[in-house]
Amino acid sequence: MTRLRPLAILGGTFDPVHHGHLRGAWEAAEALDADVRMVPARTPPHRPPPVADAAERVALLRAALAGQARLAIDTRELDREGPSFTVDTLASLRAEIGPDRPLVLLVGADAFAGLASWHQWQRLFDLAHVGVLTRPGSAHAMADELAAFVRHRHATRVDGPAGTVVDIAITPLDIAATAIRESFAAGHEPRFLMPSACFADEALLAPYRALVTPAP
Numbered sequence: 123m124t125r126l127r128p129l130a131i132l133g134g135t136f137d138p139v140h141h142g143h144l145r146g147a148w149e150a151a152e153a154l155d156a157d158v159r160m161v162p163a164r165t166p167p168h169r170p171p172p173v174a175d176a177a178e179r180v181a182l183l184r185a186a187l188a189g190q191a192r193l194a195i196d197t198r199e200l201d202r203e204g205p206s207f208t209v210d211t212l213a214s215l216r217a218e219i220g221p222d223r224p225l226v227l228l229v230g231a232d233a234f235a236g237l238a239s240w241h242q243w244q245r246l247f248d249l250a251h252v253g254v255l256t257r258p259g260s261a262h263a264m265a266d267e268l269a270a271f272v273r274h275r276h277a278t279r280v281d282g283p284a285g286t287v288v289d290i291a292i293t294p295l296d297i298a299a300t301a302i303r304e305s306f307a308a309g310h311e312p313r314f315l316m317p318s319a320c321f322a323d324e325a326l327l328a329p330y331r332a333l334v335t336p337a338p
């Protein structure tokens with residue numbers, strides 16, 4: 123039987139995109155032998171509004187992804203009103219790719235730990251596998267409900283269309299968008315935490331440059 127190539131997505135606020143996102147997505151593509159799409163959230167459900175608006179975050183993402191073909195960008199969440207619930211994104215992707223192709227939701231270990239607070243979270247597993255990217259930092263404790271739910275779902279590789287949890291060990295990069303925004307706010311230059319292409323056009327960085335508070 124022909125192997126169906128998995129489709130994996132990494133959703134995020136990407137405020138701004140950084141090498142932790144990009145390297146994670148890249149290594150997942152290699153580990154799963156998958157096509158990977160980065161899916162920027164228009165209105166991320168569980169956090170305050172981003173510093174940059176969706177168009178600005180997408181422009182940075184496009185600059186970051188230029189010159190390579192393995193990681194694509196999928197803007198379907200930008201067309202939806204209301205909170206960007208992942209279950210809606212997976213349902214729309216599933217409708218597009220059909221019932222058989224493996225679909226993988228990539229999440230960092232921190233995001234995975236909070237999965238039981240997501241909208242219709244159990245349905246995520248009907249629609250996709252979950253690929254958990256290792257992320258440095260504090261231990262990420264799962265709610266009991268989530269731990270019980272995934273106990274018998276662990277797998278070492280993606281098999282079938284949906285339903286398992288696969289750990290994907292990636293190069294640990296202790297990079298977070300919060301720290302990058304703080305760096306801009308302090309008037310510093312967070313170069314080499316983000317792709318150089320993001321620094322090639324000052325207009326792309328305008329929302330973050332504006333974070334600097336003028337001296338009194």
Ligand SMILES: Nc1ncnc2c1ncn2[C@@H]1O[C@H](COP(=O)(O)OP(=O)(O)OP(=O)(O)O)[C@@H](O)[C@H]1O
Nearest residue numbers: 133134135136142229230233257295297298299300
């Ligand atoms: N350095 C990293 N290593 C592994 N996964 C990461 C890393 N940074 C982000 N991720 C994962 O990428 C997804 C999108 O993350 P997000 O856009 O919120 O970035 P972030 O750096 O966590 O942002 P913020 O600091 O603003 O919360 C999440 O699943 C998150 O866990």
Ligand SMILES: O=C(O)c1ccc[n+]([C@@H]2O[C@H](COP(=O)([O-])O)[C@@H](O)[C@H]2O)c1
Nearest residue numbers: 133134135163166167168207208240241
């Ligand atoms: O669907 C949900 O309820 C849900 C709750 C929290 C986060 N998410 C998604 O998880 C991804 C990472 O979120 P964030 O806030 O860490 O950037 C992003 O694609 C969000 O839309 C989704």
